Amino acid sequence: MSYEPEFQQALDEVTKALEQSTLYEKHPKYKKVLPVLSIPQKVNQFRVTWENDKGEQEVTVGYRVQYNNCIGPFKGGLRFHPTVNLSILKFLGFEQIFKNALTGTPIGGAKGGLCVNTKGRSENEIRRICNAFMRELYKVIGTEKESPAGDIGVSGVEVGYMHGEYRRLTDRYDSGLTGKGLDFGGSLIRPEATGYGVVYVTDAMIKHATNGRESFKGKRVAISGSGNVAQYAALKAIELGATVVSLSDSKGCVISEKGFSEEQIKNVIAGKAARKTLEFITSDFGFKYISGARPWTHCGPVDIVLPCATQNEVSGEEAEHLIKAGAKYVAEGSNMGSTPEAIAAFEKTRASSESPVWFCPPKLANMGGVMVSQFELAQNAQRISWTAEEVDSKLKSHMIAGLELSMKTAREYSKEGDKVKLPSLVVGANIAGFLKVANAMFDQGDVW
Numbered sequence: 001m002s003y004e005p006e007f008q009q010a011l012d013e014v015t016k017a018l019e020q021s022t023l024y025e026k027h028p029k030y031k032k033v034l035p036v037l038s039i040p041q042k043v044n045q046f047r048v049t050w051e052n053d054k055g056e057q058e059v060t061v062g063y064r065v066q067y068n069n070c071i072g073p074f075k076g077g078l079r080f081h082p083t084v085n086l087s088i089l090k091f092l093g094f095e096q097i098f099k100n101a102l103t104g105t106p107i108g109g110a111k112g113g114l115c116v117n118t119k120g121r122s123e124n125e126i127r128r129i130c131n132a133f134m135r136e137l138y139k140v141i142g143t144e145k146e147s148p149a150g151d152i153g154v155s156g157v158e159v160g161y162m163h164g165e166y167r168r169l170t171d172r173y174d175s176g177l178t179g180k181g182l183d184f185g186g187s188l189i190r191p192e193a194t195g196y197g198v199v200y201v202t203d204a205m206i207k208h209a210t211n212g213r214e215s216f217k218g219k220r221v222a223i224s225g226s227g228n229v230a231q232y233a234a235l236k237a238i239e240l241g242a243t244v245v246s247l248s249d250s251k252g253c254v255i256s257e258k259g260f261s262e263e264q265i266k267n268v269i270a271g272k273a274a275r276k277t278l279e280f281i282t283s284d285f286g287f288k289y290i291s292g293a294r295p296w297t298h299c300g301p302v303d304i305v306l307p308c309a310t311q312n313e314v315s316g317e318e319a320e321h322l323i324k325a326g327a328k329y330v331a332e333g334s335n336m337g338s339t340p341e342a343i344a345a346f347e348k349t350r351a352s353s354e355s356p357v358w359f360c361p362p363k364l365a366n367m368g369g370v371m372v373s374q375f376e377l378a379q380n381a382q383r384i385s386w387t388a389e390e391v392d393s394k395l396k397s398h399m400i401a402g403l404e405l406s407m408k409t410a411r412e413y414s415k416e417g418d419k420v421k422l423p424s425l426v427v428g429a430n431i432a433g434f435l436k437v438a439n440a441m442f443d444q445g446d447v448w
């Protein structure tokens with residue numbers, strides 16, 4: 001399956017985590033599950049055409065990968081990006097199965113998107129693209145069946161247009177889309193949820209590692225990306241007393257030795273909403289923009305690393321560099337942010353080092369987004385709105401619960417015993433998510 005490299009990478013990570021544990025020795029029946037689970041229940045692939053502002057027809061391919069709905073309706077984001085293809089959406093949908101299971105709520109895994117570059121397009125074109133995409137997507141979604149949300153290139157603006165087109169096409173309100181505007185069924189804290197969740201789980205790791213003596217306060221934090229996840233991770237880290245020293249986009253990175261202020265991050269949010277690049281925004285504040293570079297080898301001494309841009313954005317060499325620069329906690333806001341070599345570099349410190357790196361994989365680290373999407377659906381079902389404090393406190397407690405479950409599961413199934421100070425969260429998060437889905441598949445006759 002090398003023609004689907006991103007999907008293969010995601011599958012390899014889960015396969016390795018299961019094989020390296022005692023799970024198959026203790027319960028051989030689980031060996032039957034991955035060959036079934038690794039094939040999506042259904043892949044929807046369709047033509048999407050619209051008229052651009054010059055009056056020309058444009059055409060591209062849209063997808064919805066409905067991976068597994070054994071524990072609940074399909075749920076997962078939509079990505080609009082020129083790199084979107086089946087391999088990327090299968091990797092994201094596969095990841096989503098385990099992540100959704102880890103939230104402790106009944107949601108299945110899916111992912112979808114459109115191979116399109118939306119940068120530089122007018123608001124009218126964006127609306128036409130969203131409408132055209134929904135003219136096919138509406139056939140497979142709906143609250144009881146399927147519940148899409150945002151991802152790279154899909155913010156509240158796109159979600160609003162798509163929900164509207166669903167409503168016009170069906171005369172119904174049950175698109176299941178989450179990340180909607182607050183006036184029409186959105187949840188408070190949904191835009192912030194993924195970034196805040198990454199920080200909450202990292203804070204919980206710090207407290208575990210230091211017996212509650214330390215927190216984000218006074219820590220130096222390197223962040224990549226400058227989109228939804230990066231922005232709110234940065235704001236929460238600053239609120240908790242940390243210094244955020246980097247941001248980036250697909251063209252380069254910006255470093256601030258003294259740290260960005262809350263106002264500067266808010267300016268990035270406004271600029272991004274107006275579809276400006278990070279380079280333009282940084283020149284307003286006089287920051288140095290390093291073209292074509294990722295932040296990891298430019299950010300200086302750091303305690304915490306939060307990759308929040310895209311897949312495979314930390315290489316093995318960059319991971320080694322970060323470890324030497326003092327990184328103790330890594331939590332992936334982006335899906336598959338670290339390459340296998342980077343994960344190996346972080347993970348090997350657990351055996352050899354006095355102060356191991358806590359590496360939190362994306363299934364656990366960025367599950368706050370889908371968690372609050374689920375809260376949005378719960379509020380919609382009851383036609384009520386929870387307060388920001390209510391949502392935020394539920395988000396925090398679920399992130400901490402996810403970490404506790406992953407640590408407990410890692411200890412239960414690890415072959416490492418007392419040889420390491422810290423259990424592998426990669427093993428723990430993968431097995432905890434896997435077990436829930438696998439048991440549901442046996443119980444419902446998907447595997448026997």
Ligand SMILES: NC(=O)c1ccc[n+]([C@@H]2O[C@H](COP(=O)([O-])OP(=O)(O)OC[C@H]3O[C@@H](n4cnc5c(N)ncnc54)[C@H](O)[C@@H]3O)[C@@H](O)[C@H]2O)c1
Nearest residue numbers: 151152153194225226227228229249250309334335366369
């Ligand atoms: N939005 C969510 O709720 C959510 C939930 C879970 C996981 N994620 C993951 O978080 C990551 C970021 O998503 P987002 O919602 O913030 O998207 P976004 O579109 O708001 O931001 C994406 C950011 O990544 C940067 N980027 C894109 N391609 C890049 C590349 N090739 N190299 C470097 N930077 C690149 C963009 O410049 C931008 O800053 C993705 O991996 C996504 O799958 C998002």
